[in-house]
Amino acid sequence: MNPIFKHGPSPQHRLVLVLFCSALLIFFDHKMASFESVRGYLQSLVSPLQYLANTPKQLMIWTSTNLTTRQQLLIENQQYRLNELNFHEEAMQLDILKQENARLRSLLASPLRSEIKKMVAEVISVDSDPYSHQIVINRGAGDGVYEGQPVLDALGIVGQILHVGQTSSRVILISDISHAVPVRVQRNGLRLLASGSGQIDRLTHNFVPQSADIKAGDLLVTSGLGGKYPEGYPVAKVSFVSNDESREFVRVFSTPVAQIDRLRYLLLLSEKEPQQIFAPKTRKKVSLTNVKAQTKAAN
Amino acid sequence: MFAHNGIIIFFTLLIALMASIMPMPLNADAFRPDWVLIVLMYWCMALPGRVNIITAWVMGFLLDVLLGSVLGVHAAAMAISIYIIVENHQKIRNFSIWQQALITGVLAALYHLVVFWLQRFLIDVVFLTSYLYPVITTIVLWPWIFYLLRKVRRNFSIK
Numbered sequence: 303m304n305p306i307f308k309h310g311p312s313p314q315h316r317l318v319l320v321l322f323c324s325a326l327l328i329f330f331d332h333k334m335a336s337f338e339s340v341r342g343y344l345q346s347l348v349s350p351l352q353y354l355a356n357t358p359k360q361l362m363i364w365t366s367t368n369l370t371t372r373q374q375l376l377i378e379n380q381q382y383r384l385n386e387l388n389f390h391e392e393a394m395q396l397d398i399l400k401q402e403n404a405r406l407r408s409l410l411a412s413p414l415r416s417e418i419k420k421m422v423a424e425v426i427s428v429d430s431d432p433y434s435h436q437i438v439i440n441r442g443a444g445d446g447v448y449e450g451q452p453v454l455d456a457l458g459i460v461g462q463i464l465h466v467g468q469t470s471s472r473v474i475l476i477s478d479i480s481h482a483v484p485v486r487v488q489r490n491g492l493r494l495l496a497s498g499s500g501q502i503d504r505l506t507h508n509f510v511p512q513s514a515d516i517k518a519g520d521l522l523v524t525s526g527l528g529g530k531y532p533e534g535y536p537v538a539k540v541s542f543v544s545n546d547e548s549r550e551f552v553r554v555f556s557t558p559v560a561q562i563d564r565l566r567y568l569l570l571l572s573e574k575e576p577q578q579i580f581a582p583k584t585r586k587k588v589s590l591t592n593v594k595a596q597t598k599a600a601n
Numbered sequence: 602m603f604a605h606n607g608i609i610i611f612f613t614l615l616i617a618l619m620a621s622i623m624p625m626p627l628n629a630d631a632f633r634p635d636w637v638l639i640v641l642m643y644w645c646m647a648l649p650g651r652v653n654i655i656t657a658w659v660m661g662f663l664l665d666v667l668l669g670s671v672l673g674v675h676a677a678a679m680a681i682s683i684y685i686i687v688e689n690h691q692k693i694r695n696f697s698i699w700q701q702a703l704i705t706g707v708l709a710a711l712y713h714l715v716v717f718w719l720q721r722f723l724i725d726v727v728f729l730t731s732y733l734y735p736v737i738t739t740i741v742l743w744p745w746i747f748y749l750l751r752k753v754r755r756n757f758s759i760k
Contacts, residue, residue: 308603313654313687320658320680327662327673332611332723351667359745366697386650428624432631432732433720464669472669480724502627563627 345467352438356426383570421570435475450530452571455481458536458559477502485537486525490515502563507554518543528584606757613640622667631731633707636737643750645686657683671723680713682708698744706740
């Protein structure tokens with residue numbers, strides 16, 4: 303049935319209605335941040351779509367991994383063996399150093415560093431919105447992912463968890479314009495802030511004084527100051543330092559160490575007990591009291 | 602919505618949503634056409650009684666969730682672009698396919714600019730001309746999508 307005279311509200315009324323809804327949503331989501339938990343549920347709701355959209359890529363990866371020649375496999379295998387040998391040797395050294403570090407720290411009566419737990423995740427979709435740099439990974443609250451969890455790849459820091467769904471979650475990258483990481487120069491310990499610039503290969507550093515000892519090629523590592531990222535992971539390499547002394551501050555740009563444009567496998571680090579947004583509220587209290595008890599014991 | 606094979610409309614929109622988040626190489630990603638907008642435009646022109654501004658807003662909202670932008674931004678832009686189609690659907694129906702493609706381009710540009718303005722208002726993003734590259738691919742895509750969806754509509758006799 304296709305009526306000539308339409309029933310229901312006119313297009314103008316509908317437009318005003320939906321624009322009003324949009325304005326409300328934008329206000330409450332952006333200014334009040336009152337959709338944080340709803341976002342988690344929405345993320346879970348749309349994750350089947352994301353998994354489906356990812357299948358063509360998965361198929362291509364599957365075929366390409368299954369169609370490698372014997373020769374290639376042999377070469378790769380040899381490479382891995384060599385790598386393993388190197389890493390084993392380094393791991394042996396690391397054990398000794400860890401023990402030594404713990405002993406020295408106990409001598410200095412400074413708190414011992416807690417062991418960092420790791421979890422491997424895979425990228426299932428890359429955000430196609432040009433205004434923000436985000437990716438979606440295949441781990442969610444069910445695997446113990448929590449908001450603000452640091453994410454890295456094999457080379458360096460990639461970003462942190464933004465929204466958590468049940469089976470997938472969203473990562474904001476360090477190159478996003480609204481993201482910043484507290485870093486220090488590895489060479490001399492100079493503290494900086496690495497803010498995203500919206501370009502995938504550039505981080506900017508504001509408010510660096512003219513007297514700062516920084517030069518192109520310096521490695522920037524996390525300083526652990528914000529409490530989000532653990533200390534000492536590489537973030538970026540300084541790519542450009544302006545030597546214009548008429549300005550108040552030096553302009554410093556750096557390039558992320560992690561290969562942000564070709565991410566596939568990621569590591570999620572966790573130091574504390576995961577706080578699930580889907581879990582009952584009683585659990586939170588228990589973990590809080592645990593923390594209090596621990597701090598008391600430590601004091 | 603689901604009478605007279607209306608479920609097919611729902612499926613085409615779902616596929617469009619999937620196409621707009623499908624992972625692509627970084628160079629091709631800048632040229633990703635606005636799948637959801639283009640499919641919505643066809644259905645609004647062909648069946649304005651079935652697909653309307655509310656549908657467009659809901660699809661935009663889903664895009665917001667999928668893309669992780671501030672909720673309501675893509676929804677508002679989508680609703681505004683589709684409103685223009687709904688108001689003028691009888692005129693646009695009679696245009697030739699290339700004139701329609703040009704209108705599609707104008708609307709896609711409007712859509713991207715509205716999204717940009719809202720984002721600019723919320724977070725300080727800078728305008729790059731690459732934000733308007735999808736307009737080109739959208740114009741090129743329109744005739745193909747038009748004939749494809751018309752075939753689908755006639756085949757399943759969606760009314």
